[in-house]
């Protein structure tokens with residue numbers, strides 16, 4: 410699908426990865442709707458881009474998600490997420506705290522995707538991109554079980570939806586980055602005694618998003634962006 414002239418919703422667009430994706434899509438000619446709970450950051454992204462619209466949205470609120478999605482985008486980037494750095498995590502966090510993480514990292518992207526489908530089908534097609542994390546891969550421990558479980562579910566959710574390409578003309582794909590070279594990420598890495606491999610460049614991530622939108626053959630795919638490694642597709646053709 411061509412990006413130019415399309416309407417794109419990017420969640421979590423006030424900083425970091427979401428901001429970079431929004432800037433990239435706008436540069437490619439999309440009209441961008443920037444959604445975030447952080448009003449100052451969202452407006453700053455809008456000013457940096459010089460166009461688009463910021464919609465203050467708490468993605469844990471179903472009504473707010475519905476209001477956001479009423480703009481009927483052809484591109485939806487479910488980027489907002491996070492939480493492993495916010496301690497305490499499960500099992501020390503109370504139920505309200507860890508379910509809030511599930512709501513942000515899993516429920517919100519599922520709901521936004523559901524609300525996008527019919528308008529995208531009516532418009533002749535669309536693309537949804539979910540932002541996973543390597544925290545959602547494998548079988549090892551993780552400091553935030555709720556974040557890790559939500560990202561694992563988001564990856565599996567994406568793969569199950571490959572079939573929507575035929576039924577709705579909607580392609581749902583997932584990017585799964587390791588630690589990304591946002592300004593926060595680079596500062597945190599610099600403070601480590603052993604910084605390890607280079608962080609995933611923001612451009613590698615935005616390239617992956619653009620490719621998922623432009624390549625009409627990609628649906629139900631999961632792309633791993635590991636530190637110091639070339640991008641690797643984990644999921645093949647949908648079942």
Ligand SMILES: NC(=O)c1ccc[n+]([C@@H]2O[C@H](COP(=O)([O-])OP(=O)(O)OC[C@H]3O[C@@H](n4cnc5c(N)ncnc54)[C@H](O)[C@@H]3O)[C@@H](O)[C@H]2O)c1
Pocket residue numbers: 420421422423424425426427444445446447450466467468469488489490491492513540541542543585586587588589590591593594
């Ligand atoms: N940064 C990394 O190294 C990394 C690695 C793997 C995956 N990811 C994933 O990439 C995505 C973006 O990461 P980031 O590092 O840019 O995150 P970040 O924490 O810097 O930004 C997340 C954005 O989401 C917004 N947000 C938080 N709660 C919200 C809510 N309830 N409603 C609306 N907006 C809300 C924040 O205000 C912020 O602008 C997340 O899904 C994260 O899990 C990041």
